[in-house]
Amino acid sequence: MSGDLSALRWDANGLIPAIVQQHDTKEVLMVAWMNEESLRKTLESSETWFWSRSRKELWHKGATSGNTQRVTEVRFDCDADTLLVLVDAAGPACHTGERSCFFRVLGLDDVTTV
Amino acid sequence: MSGDLSALRWDANGLIPAIVQQHDTKEVLMVAWMNEESLRKTLESSETWFWSRSRKELWHKGATSGNTQRVTEVRFDCDADTLLVLVDAAGPACHTGERSCFFRVLGLDDVTTV
Numbered sequence: 001m002s003g004d005l006s007a008l009r010w011d012a013n014g015l016i017p018a019i020v021q022q023h024d025t026k027e028v029l030m031v032a033w034m035n036e037e038s039l040r041k042t043l044e045s046s047e048t049w050f051w052s053r054s055r056k057e058l059w060h061k062g063a064t065s066g067n068t069q070r071v072t073e074v075r076f077d078c079d080a081d082t083l084l085v086l087v088d089a090a091g092p093a094c095h096t097g098e099r100s101c102f103f104r105v106l107g108l109d110d111v112t113t114v
Numbered sequence: 115m116s117g118d119l120s121a122l123r124w125d126a127n128g129l130i131p132a133i134v135q136q137h138d139t140k141e142v143l144m145v146a147w148m149n150e151e152s153l154r155k156t157l158e159s160s161e162t163w164f165w166s167r168s169r170k171e172l173w174h175k176g177a178t179s180g181n182t183q184r185v186t187e188v189r190f191d192c193d194a195d196t197l198l199v200l201v202d203a204a205g206p207a208c209h210t211g212e213r214s215c216f217f218r219v220l221g222l223d224d225v226t227t228v
Contacts, residue, residue, distance in 0.1 A: 026140030077215035101191040
């Protein structure tokens with residue numbers, strides 16, 4: 001299996017971070033890791049596939065929860081080391097049940113000098 | 115200088131990735147790294163500060179270009195290892211002059227089996 005993903009800069013473990021964004025509302029839903037195989041499966045199936053660093057296996061988002069993410073576009077940044085994956089998410093992206101993983105706010109209080 | 119940023123999970127180098135998003139259009143502008151000091155300066159000054167891994171120094175976004183980013187909110191994700199920084203960007207976020215660093219699209223052609 002070969003192909004030209006040579007434009008991308010994979011890290012030492014062969015991974016690249018992928019920001020997942022709802023295509024219409026532009027809400028940032030989650031961040032996960034892809035290896036080359038998961039990116040290939042994502043582009044070929046138009047659903048998100050990631051690499052689980054803890055389980056060391058491919059992970060089809062929504063395979064168990066049903067909350068798949070239909071991919072509308074995959075973008076990459078100027079130094080080619082981060083992906084931005086635009087999707088239509090069928091349900092919550094977060095394992096907590098929240099629509100986005102970024103549901104908590106950090107305040108100035110959190111950095112108050114003690 | 116101390117403070118409570120203990121909720122966050124910094125990597126082995128004491129860094130955390132920060133996704134920068136325009137607060138109103140929700141466009142994802144860039145991704146950069148913060149250490150604790152740059153996050154503290156970001157929250158205290160309401161302008162983005164990052165850690166340059168290549169130059170090994172703090173970096174005030176816009177200090178030379180004038181394209182500062184006024185921070186409206188800092189969020190963090192469920193596993194507390196990524197920040198989402200909402201900003202009002204005074205100009206292009208990208209060193210190429212593009213408004214967003216994510217100006218390139220990856221297509222299925224890029225993974226065509228040869």
